[in-house]
Amino acid sequence: MYHPTVARLTFRALLGRKRALIMGVLPALLLVIAVAVRMLSGADDRATVSVLGGFALAAVVPLVCVIAGTGSIAPEIDDGSVVYLLSKPVSRQTIITTKFIVAVAVTGMFTVVPVYVAGLILNGNSQYIAFAYTAATAAAVIAYSAIFLLLGVVSRNAVVIGLIYALIWEALFGRLMPGVGNLSVQQWSLTLAEQIAATGANVSSTVSLPAGVILLVLATVGGVWYAGRRLASFTFAGEH
Incomplete structure (x- = not known):
């Protein structure tokens, strides 16, 4: 379920100068804010x-995941180069699984490590807060990568839809309407942070x-699975 050539091409696409620069801005800003x-x-x-939950997990993580998750396949579909992959004797599910793994790896590099470092800067992992949010970030990265990869396959407006979900549905509605947490990756991942952080840290989830x-x-x-389907x-013309 993992193809080295597909992985190499995906890594090259995601770590290109422009996309890597965009993904690197938010983690850098997080560290500046932490200092x-x-x-x-x-x-x-x-x-x-407040910083790790209200900015890192609520904004940095989903936005980086939108860029990496959709960017792992959507550009290939848009420019038609996905035909090159589809013409090879590699199963479609293997292509998707490989791209998912690469998206998780790249996104994790730009989010998980910066979140942990930011936590150490902010309070030295007092009450296990840094570790708690790092675990939540890792869980969110995995789920977001799958969701945004699927968006990249099913829609030509994957980035726009992803941004609407991350910034409006989760960040805005998620705070104003508690019930939205039932459909929020942020709140799902916060359940892990709530279990890891000390009771006095006031880390909580709505689920x-x-x-x-x-x-x-x-x-x-x-x-x-559905992205693979x-x-x-x-078709080889790049159409559904």
């Missing part, structure tokens, strides 16, 4: 939760741990 907050307020647990884990798994497995329906 500034630490200098202004010291090792403040509440500020740490329970079992529900969050089940939904994360369903989104990941379902997204990768949809890719299998493509």
